[in-house]
Amino acid sequence: MPESKVKLGSLQVDVDPVxxxxxxxTAADFEPASQEEKASMVVIKKRMSYWQDAWRRLRQxxxxxxxxGVIIAITIFAFIGPSFVPYTYSEQIRGSENLSPxxxxxxxxxxxxxxxxxxxxxxxxxTLGRDLLVRVMYGSRISMTVGVTASLIVLVIGSxxxxxxxxxxxxxxxxxxxxxxxxxxxxDVLVVLLLQVVLKDPLTELFxxxxxxxxxxxxxxGVGLFSIFITFALLYWVGMSRIVRGQVLMxxxxxxxxxxxxxxxxxxxIIKRHLLPNCIGQIVVTTCxxxxxxxxxxxxxxxxxxxxxxPLASLGSLASDGLGGIxxxxxxxxxxxxxxxxxxxxxxxxxxxxRDALDPRLKK
Amino acid sequence: MLEYxxxxxxxxxxxxxxxxxxxxxxxxxxxxxxxxxxxxxxxEVLAALEAKYGLDxxxxxxxxxxxxxxxxxxxxxxLKMQKNRDVAEIIFEKFPVSVKVGGWAILNAIVCGIPLGxxxxxxxxxxxxxxxxxxxxxxxxxxxxxxxxxxxxxFGVKLSILPTMGLDSWQNYLMPCFALSFYPMCYIARLxxxxxxxxxxxxxxxxARAKGVAPxxxxxxxxxxxxxxxxxxxxxxMVAYTVTGGFVVETVFSIPGxxxxxxxxxxxxxxxxIMGTTIFLSILIIVMNLLVDIAYKIVDPxxxxxxxxx
Numbered sequence: 001m002p003e004s005k006v007k008l009g010s011l012q013v014d015v016d017p018v019x020x021x022x023x024x025x026t027a028a029d030f031e032p033a034s035q036e037e038k039a040s041m042v043v044i045k046k047r048m049s050y051w052q053d054a055w056r057r058l059r060q061x062x063x064x065x066x067x068x069g070v071i072i073a074i075t076i077f078a079f080i081g082p083s084f085v086p087y088t089y090s091e092q093i094r095g096s097e098n099l100s101p102x103x104x105x106x107x108x109x110x111x112x113x114x115x116x117x118x119x120x121x122x123x124x125x126x127t128l129g130r131d132l133l134v135r136v137m138y139g140s141r142i143s144m145t146v147g148v149t150a151s152l153i154v155l156v157i158g159s160x161x162x163x164x165x166x167x168x169x170x171x172x173x174x175x176x177x178x179x180x181x182x183x184x185x186x187x188d189v190l191v192v193l194l195l196q197v198v199l200k201d202p203l204t205e206l207f208x209x210x211x212x213x214x215x216x217x218x219x220x221x222g223v224g225l226f227s228i229f230i231t232f233a234l235l236y237w238v239g240m241s242r243i244v245r246g247q248v249l250m251x252x253x254x255x256x257x258x259x260x261x262x263x264x265x266x267x268x269x270i271i272k273r274h275l276l277p278n279c280i281g282q283i284v285v286t287t288c289x290x291x292x293x294x295x296x297x298x299x300x301x302x303x304x305x306x307x308x309x310x311p312l313a314s315l316g317s318l319a320s321d322g323l324g325g326i327x328x329x330x331x332x333x334x335x336x337x338x339x340x341x342x343x344x345x346x347x348x349x350x351x352x353x354x355r356d357a358l359d360p361r362l363k364k
Numbered sequence: 365m366l367e368y369x370x371x372x373x374x375x376x377x378x379x380x381x382x383x384x385x386x387x388x389x390x391x392x393x394x395x396x397x398x399x400x401x402x403x404x405x406x407x408e409v410l411a412a413l414e415a416k417y418g419l420d421x422x423x424x425x426x427x428x429x430x431x432x433x434x435x436x437x438x439x440x441x442x443l444k445m446q447k448n449r450d451v452a453e454i455i456f457e458k459f460p461v462s463v464k465v466g467g468w469a470i471l472n473a474i475v476c477g478i479p480l481g482x483x484x485x486x487x488x489x490x491x492x493x494x495x496x497x498x499x500x501x502x503x504x505x506x507x508x509x510x511x512x513x514x515x516x517x518x519f520g521v522k523l524s525i526l527p528t529m530g531l532d533s534w535q536n537y538l539m540p541c542f543a544l545s546f547y548p549m550c551y552i553a554r555l556x557x558x559x560x561x562x563x564x565x566x567x568x569x570x571x572a573r574a575k576g577v578a579p580x581x582x583x584x585x586x587x588x589x590x591x592x593x594x595x596x597x598x599x600x601x602m603v604a605y606t607v608t609g610g611f612v613v614e615t616v617f618s619i620p621g622x623x624x625x626x627x628x629x630x631x632x633x634x635x636x637x638i639m640g641t642t643i644f645l646s647i648l649i650i651v652m653n654l655l656v657d658i659a660y661k662i663v664d665p666x667x668x669x670x671x672x673x674x
Binding site for chain 2: 181182185186187189190191193194195196197198202292296299300303304305306316319320322323327330333334337340341344345348349
């Protein structure tokens with residue numbers, strides 16, 4: 001590089017080196033590119049998107065993949081399974097009460113002797129002659145639905161609250177976070193139990209008397225479940241809102257947000273288009289880990305007799321029913337408990353794997 | 365320091381107040397009056413009854429009356445469970461039973477959880493670590509009623525070496541206390557393992573190792589103190605867990621404690637008991653959280669007192 005002609009301390013811009021560098025071409029520089037050179041420019045490997053990259057990392061995690069397989073299997077079991085079994089969850093089969101797994105009642109043995117096909121009671125039946133397999137299937141369906149729905153409620157409320165609080169900042173943030181702190185320190189299970197008590201009568205009345213199609217569609221899920229959802233909407237979004245707020249606080253100082261502001265984007269648009277998509281990894285992981293905790297809570301309530309209402313069954317209420325016959329029919333307690341534990345365990349493990357995959361910085 | 369403590373106490377007081385108000389308003393929102401059962405009374409009698417119990421006054425005044433009498437220890441009387449018995453009396457009769465079970469459970473969780481976590485960190489990557497990791501991962505995923513029922517089936521029914529209900533001898537305590545402590549124990553062990561691994565990689569540990577401190581001493585003396593700090597933060601939530609987990613454990617093992625009584629009164633809709641117990645247990649949990657938070661700041665001087673909360 002030629003030496004600078006400008007003296008040190010001069011205000012004149014030193015442009016000579018730049019200009020000279022551009023002028024030093026030889027004739028060889030204008031030759032057409034050879035085949036090898038062209039070939040080196042071809043993109044061999046496609047660019048990986050965020051999700052593809054995360055999926056690649058997730059696939060390498062054996063534990064998470066096994067957990068995912070188990071989750072898929074339980075989902076199939078819960079949602080498609082009942083259509084392969086000729087019994088329904090509330091059907092009471094006369095003469096087939098209290099059967100052990102894979103046994104038949106006398107009536108059914110007679111029917112089989114007559115050449116009819118009888119579907120086996122794989123998990124046995126309960127005191128009312130209801131097939132336990134179908135009940136466990138429906139129970140897992142309810143537990144999963146509760147988990148996913150509750151997490152979605154938490155996702156929506158928590159991310160909106162957190163992003164607004166973090167983005168606006170200042171006094172608003174202070175007040176909003178004080179509220180979060182307050183809700184955080186309220187003992188949740190006590191309030192859940194209280195809500196179950198209080199909401200039961202008004203909700204039953206609402207479901208019985210209302211004619212609006214929206215409320216009627218809700219009444220199918222029952223009072224117990226509906227109050228669980230209300231509880232989640234009231235209390236459980238605080239964790240999510242804290243996480244989203246932290247992310248937003250970090251992101252909003254970055255240049256692209258300022259650029260969007262300079263171009264006149266509204267706050268709503270900045271939050272929706274720029275801030276939330278950037279913390280999607282954290283949001284997905286938190287939502288995913290919320291599912292098992294919701295299932296946990298639902299089974300806790302149902303076990304105490306406060307969750308789903310009969311004849312509907314959840315895994316918790318099935319285990320609770322089984323407790324009565326523990327001395328002679330222990331399988332009735334064990335089967336739903338095992339399904340529930342496996343479900344929560346694999347959801348937990350998958351959530352952990354997802355966290356490692358979506359945010360490798362967090363990995364320990 | 366004083367400022368921080370005062371701020372936290374104020375916050376805790378506010379939370380208790382809010383819970384009391386929520387409880388009162390929710391109970392008030394339930395349709396029907398406590399005097400509207402069994403036989404129908406003439407309206408004059410009803411009005412006289414309402415006047416006697418102050419139910420004809422506006423809502424805010426009722427709330428105020430409830431709060432002031434609550435502070436004086438008067439939580440009303442039971443409506444159904446033990447008719448006309450004082451709620452405060454019932455709570456103080458049942459609560460010590462729950463404290464005994466819960467206290468042993470907490471003790472067990474701490475005494476077993478911490479060494480297990482250290483053991484896993486000390487044997488990192490070996491089979492001991494793997495086995496402990498499998499157990500603790502499963503332990504935090506299994507609901508407490510499953511642990512209870514498995515214990516009940518194995519030790520109470522199949523082997524029948526332990527009594528399944530009641531609380532008469534020390535054998536009665538074994539299953540409920542273990543069932544109640546299983547989740548916190550696994551949680552503490554996990555917490556302990558990861559915080560221990562963080563601490564082990566620090567410089568002062570390397571210095572101690574270079575000076576020739578024996579590995580066991582290194583873990584249990586030098587590293588333990590600093591890695592205990594995250595465990596202390598868990599003590600508050602653990603008390604809350606023990607209270608709510610007690611509901612299930614006491615129900616399964618038929619222990620005559622406050623938790624079982626609370627669930628029974630919920631199923632029987634005995635509102636004064638529900639209200640009194642909710643507020644009582646909330647105060648307990650909030651006060652424990654407060655104490656743990658303050659203890660946390662005292663134990664770890666690196667945390668500043670002025671910026672608390674997060």
